[in-house]
Amino acid sequence: MAIKLEAEKHVLEVKNLEASVDGKKVLNGVNLTVQSGEVHALMGPNGSGKSTLSAVIMGHPSYVVESGDVLFDGESILEDSPEGRAQKGLFLAFQYPLEVPGVSVANFLRTAYNQLRSKEHQMPVFTFSKFLKEKMKSLHIDESFAERYLNDGFSGGEKKRCEILQMAVLQPNIAVMDETDSGLDVDALKVVAQGVQGLVKNSGMGVLLITHYPRILHHIRPDFVHVFVDGKIRESGGFELALALEEKGYGELEPVPA
């Protein structure tokens, strides 16, 4: 059912990446490698360029890559369109998911699922509808959700859960999650975390989890923690680094000159 085989390993590499938007430099040489089955937490204060990194990885047309590279399985994807990157199995869970009135969640996801798969793995309406129901159930999402228009009139929390549902349905190889935890209450956060962990465990999805708060990391235990300041990774470590940040905040890191 998934786009890849169990044994397949994928790797997303960001190398010396520098990027700007509207002539303003935002990324100042980012280096990062995310492999299948790994959870990386990228933590940093507001305005540090975390969201820019996610947008550049997914190929947002407003951002200009000045130098460096983004590779998927060893090949540069900088020339690929966003949909080309999606075809390779990249996924971005948006911080602010967009509303698409008139298009139901079910129709949207079925179309998206099928267009990311070869003919023999595509699902007809009925099969997909069953598949979607299972996914919704596992994420504690009400069945009525499927017939609502995509993100249209959703609460902040519903939008975030819808992003996770999309991820669970599309089953990407590597997912970038941009502040998925913001705007979620504790219960919703637990459900989302379970969903993400399930995908990591069962399908070997690799995750780059971008967050401002360490809170979510108690529910999704990261293998690696990176502290992101002024458009680059300042420090990398294990879970203990997240705990240190939780205690001290970013304050102690920020004065350090670049």
Next chain:
Amino acid sequence: MEKSVLKQTFDSEYQFGFHDDVEMVYQTKKGLSEKVVREISKIKDEPEWMLEKRLEALRVFYSKPMPSWGANLSQIDFDDIVYYARPTDKPARSWEDVPEKMKKTFEKLGIPEAERKFLAGAGAQYDSEVVYHQLREDLEKKGVVFLDMDSGLREHEDLVKKYFGSVIPMYDNKFAALNTAVWSGGSFLYVPKGVHVDVPLQAYFRINTKNMGQFERTMIIAEPGSSVHYLEGCSSPTYTSDSLHSAVVEIVALEGSRVQYTTIQNWYSDVYNLVTKRAKAFKDATVFWLDGNIGSKVTMKYPSVLLMEPGARGEVVSIAFAGKGQHQDAGAKIYHFAPNTSSLITSKSISKDGGRTTYRGLLYVAPNASHVKSNVECDALILDEESASDTVPYMQIQNDDVSISHEATVSKLDAQKLFYLQSRGFSQEKAKQLLVQGFIEPFVKHLPMEYAVELNRLVDLEMEGSVG
């Protein structure tokens, strides 16, 4: 012909641009005059009162100036139009009896197939006259009358005399006067008390003669407690000189009845489409105009509902699609003449390749009409820099005890939304199609399924090649 009606009707390449060399049985000379009006009436062997109405309407037409608002109509040359062209002697009741060439045309348009598959009855008009008309037998037995308007006048003169011009008087506007003077064809639909017509009836209008003026006249009378859904479609050949389509549609929805009138207008882009459509809704009756404008050079059309008595409801849901060289000046008018009446206007317009859409609407609430509820929403989507959209909403609210909301939006295709959809694997073109399909969903969801599927396909076709 495997292709269904709407695929045919809506193709962006305009695949209905063909014309056939049908010899007219009778045709008036170009231009309008009292002689032409008398000639039309004489051919139809009409009662004297109808001739008098026509002649009076002609005077009204001459006396009224061209509208100074709305779309540019200055290029219409009334002397260069054929006002009446008769292709057959009388409407056939079986496709077998429709002359071969015309039958072929309607087969190309998928009309007989649609009738077999999902319609309760069908009519087909070719230039000035209806060449085919048929109603499902069980409905006929229940007393439903579905005829061409000329036969309606002959067979139900009392009803026609009672209601003709009762909703749209000839004095209403210049083009209603013109239609009244030279009308020919159209449908006469009568639904008896308590009868529900479960599936739609359809009439299809085809212009074939060059410089033709088509002036059909349609009347729908829904007796108390009845319901009916009438669908009309239209198309024309690809000529380079202008044609004129100026119809009048009157609906009388009596107590507790429900009438839905669905239009899928797809004239070729040399047709002036200047149509007056209006309904009167009496106690607890509902009139629903579902109005889709895809084709034509210029359309000026504002389906209206007069809410005459308490409990009446009027709805107008419309889409307009304006491409290169097209101006869709369309909207809706609702008149709340009685308390406890309600209305809904949803207008969606899309302009591309230099096309122009205008939403023009009127909401009127009379001084005595308390507890009125109305919701007006008009949304315009502009797909490129050359295209334009205007919104001209009029509101005359003369009662304070009302609940009215009005919302208007103008948007371009949102780059962030495109990126969002692309990140889910949609190509830019598919993403645009999806956004447009979502945009017109409030219209499409009211169409019978067969039409909805085809309309979405059409939109995909219209959107093809629009990726900038």
